[in-house]
Amino acid sequence: MCYSTILTFASTHQVLMAEKLLLAEGIPHDIIPTPKNISSDCGMSIRVRTGGNNIETIKSVLSGHSIGFAIAEIKN
């Protein structure tokens, strides 16, 4: 079974900030609409392509810029 890691945020502005930071760090990711089973809000999320390996880097990068986020794992 294949899982993806999804990062969800409180606001679209935070998604944009997080995207810039991940780009700067060269962390592969995709912008996707927040999956319906995570939230019914009309929001965007970030799917991290390389799975769990990068998650600690991501946590430190985003927390360092005071971006609040949640991590969800979904089945592909």
Next chain:
Amino acid sequence: MKTVDARGQLCPKPLIMVKKALGEIAENESLEILIDNETSVKNVTRFLEEHHMKVQTEKRGETYRLLVSKTGEIPATTMAEDYCEAPAPLKADYVIAFQKNTLGQGVEELGQLLIKGFINTLPEMDKKPGTLVFLNTGIFLALKQSPVLESLKRLEKEGAKILVCGTCLDYYQKKDELGVGIISNMYDILDELSRAGKVLYP
């Protein structure tokens, strides 16, 4: 000559009517079959040919007239339903035309975020687009460094046609950086748009 009028009938009805009619005529006697759709013509022809009967077909207006001579027998055990063509897979008859590298009107960074979400969702759709067209700044979405390249490649691999405006690639001097799809011209692009059941402009 006996006639089977199967106009307005859908599979397997024409096949059942033909099978019944053949059982009622003598060997080498001719049977005329009238059908009004091409799929049924194909199904009936295959049904007859596999039972060693030669079919002559002519089209008059909307009606196909099939002429067959009873040179074979159709066993009672043959199921007409087996000769119905499998229903066509959910065919995408819509085209998406990307005229810029953002979605909707408004602040650019939001438009860029939205278009990424839009394209990354397409591979998950049950009904995928048949063709994607990229025009003007839309071509940036199809370049090697595009953030949505993986999703576009996946769509292409699954059968979507991806047309990228050659004039636009030339204008922005990005021909060498094309990452997905084929370089196209306005004839092909307009041809696709005019044939489409629906065109979406994100």
